Amino acid sequence: MQQIINFIIRNKNFLLFLLLFLLALVFTIQSHSYHKSKFVNSANFVSGGVYNSVNNISEYLHLKSQNQLLTEENNRLRNLLFNSNVNADSTFIDTTKFGLAYKFYSASIIKNSYTTKDNILLINKGEKDSIKQDYGVISSKGVIGIIDKTSNRFATVISILNTTNKISAQLKKSNHFGTLTWNGQNPATVQLIDIPVNAKVTVGDTIITSGRSSIFPKNIGIGVVKDFEKDVAENFYEINISLFNDMTNLEHVYIIENVHKQEINNLLDE
Amino acid sequence: MNSSLILNISRFIMLVLAQVIIFNNVNFYGYINPYIYILFIAFFPVRDNRLTLIFVSFLIGLTIDMFLDSGGMHAAASVFIAYMRPLLLRWSFGTLYEHQTIRFTTIDFGPKISYLILLTFAHHLVLFTLEFFSISKTILILQKTLFCGIFTVILSIILSIIFSRKTK
Incomplete structure (x- = not known):
């Protein structure tokens, strides 16, 4: 017993190094597999808050290009609206339009990333805005990624520029x-x-x-x-x-909730 | 002791913020970023406890990991260089380190550069090995280590010159 304690005291530096290094390795290996629980993610109030306040300033730098993108999208949607044959004057109510399958939420990307192998983005909406894991994220031009971890006010997004994404x-x-x-x-x-x-x-x-x-x-x-x-x-x-998307210049995104997801998953599990 | 504690805490916070707000958005050539937060480990007081250094290095690495969503790779790389630091100090400063008289504000420029180079490349090699996590990507790992390493070393030297003037 005495010898064991002596051994620990003599090699305390190495043992602490080994312990912390192995802990870091476990975190790293978890981060390389899809949707494994991560203890450290940026969707918390410290890093989310820092990124949010930085983004409040830096979003002005991209104002022009983001406005351009939004105008393009408005233009496309207006084309669709005025060229569709829906008669806006009639009071006809189509009950099949009730209970829509998809709900949309808007959000902003407050941390973008595209230089590493497994890129993860951060958005400024979270559980408070009823965002949950596995919701889809798109921009006006196309697919961005899938929601991974959520906190009260923030959520991380697994970008399509992530080698674990399928x-x-x-x-x-x-x-x-x-x-x-x-x-x-x-x-x-x-x-x-x-x-x-x-x-x-x-x-x-x-x-x-x-x-x-x-x-x-x-x-x-x-x-x-x-x-x-x-x-x-x-x-x-x-x-x-x-x-279609320029993944290096992202700001406004939409989150898609599939309302019937629970039902679909229940069917598939049976 | 107390003023050195405050100095190190403020250094910790400043380097983490500088890293995640500024230096991680450099994206030179699309993927080259400097990792200057290792200056905290490089210039941690020599006479302080080694256990403290290893533990604090783990903390700074994990903080960076939290901001960058990178799992634990920065923590692993930081702990690795914190453990290796006495060896690297001996290689670069020789007898000066052996006699425990070394102070980072008064050392020569030459050994300081070689010390920073050794520390940076050790850190980057572990970091990018863990990032790619595959033997078949060895060339890519070495390439990224080299380019990001050069960038980090140059910036570290510039930063250490700027901030060492104040303490004199």
């Missing part, structure tokens, strides 16, 4: 679907894998979300085909996609 996506012109991944290199390009080779792919084809998960609805834009090749077994295409 989103179901498909070609717009046919229903061939695959998985969206990222190889961790260029923040303007993501990869679509598992598209069968009998699908007709050409450069410039639009890629959209497939709506096969309960996170994103169908028809949200992702990007266009940049180039493609067959994988080693020659059964599937590996497609490089250039994103």
Whole structure:
């Protein structure tokens, strides 16, 4: 017993180093797997508060480009509205429009990240605004990511520029679907894998979300085909996609809640 | 003792804030960022307890991890260099360190640079190994270590020159 205590006292530096290093390693390994519980994340009042107050100042720097983006979106939505054949004068109530499947919330990105292999963003909405894990996040141009951890006022978003992320996506012109991944290199390009080779792919084809998960609805834009090749077994295409979104310049985003998610998941679990 | 405690606490907070607000948004060439918060570990008083240094390094690394959502890789790298520091001090300063007479405000420029270079590259190598976490990406790890390391060393030297004037 005496010797054990002596050993601990003699090697206390090394033992403390080993303990803390192993603890840090455990945290690191957890952060490399999707949706594992992370003790340290930026969705808390200290880091969230700091990023929020910094963002209050720095958002003025991007005001012009963000206004441009919002005007473009307004323009697109106005086109849709005035060219649709809905008669706004009539008092006809379509009861099938009640109980919509998706709810939208708006938020701002207060911490952007695109330089590392597993990028995580921070938004200024949290549990107080009824944001929960696994809600989808999109911008006016396309998919941004999926909500991961939430605190009272903030939430972290697993960006599509994250090597652990897997989103179901498909070609717009046919229903061939695959998985969206990222190889961790260029923040303007993501990869679509598992598209069968009998699908007709050409450069410039639009890629959209497939709506096969309960996170994103169908028809949200992702990007266009940049180039493609067959994988080693020659059964599937590996497609490089250039994103619609400029992931290095993000500010206003929308969060999507699938109202029927619980029902879908219950069905799938049975 | 008391003033050195206050100095170190304010240094801790300033370096963390500078790191997450300014230096993490540099994104030179798209991905090169300096990690200057290791100056806290580099210039932690030599005569203070080694256990304190290891523990405080873990804390500063974990704080950076919290801000950057990077799990525990900064904490691991910081603890690693905090444990390695006496060895690196001996390599760079030799007998000056052996006799425990070393003070960071009065040391020569040459050994100080070599000390910062050793510390930075040790830190960055552990950091990027844990970030990529794959042997097949060794070239990428070494490349990022080299580029970010050069950037960090240059900035650390500039910062240490600017702030050492005040203490004299």
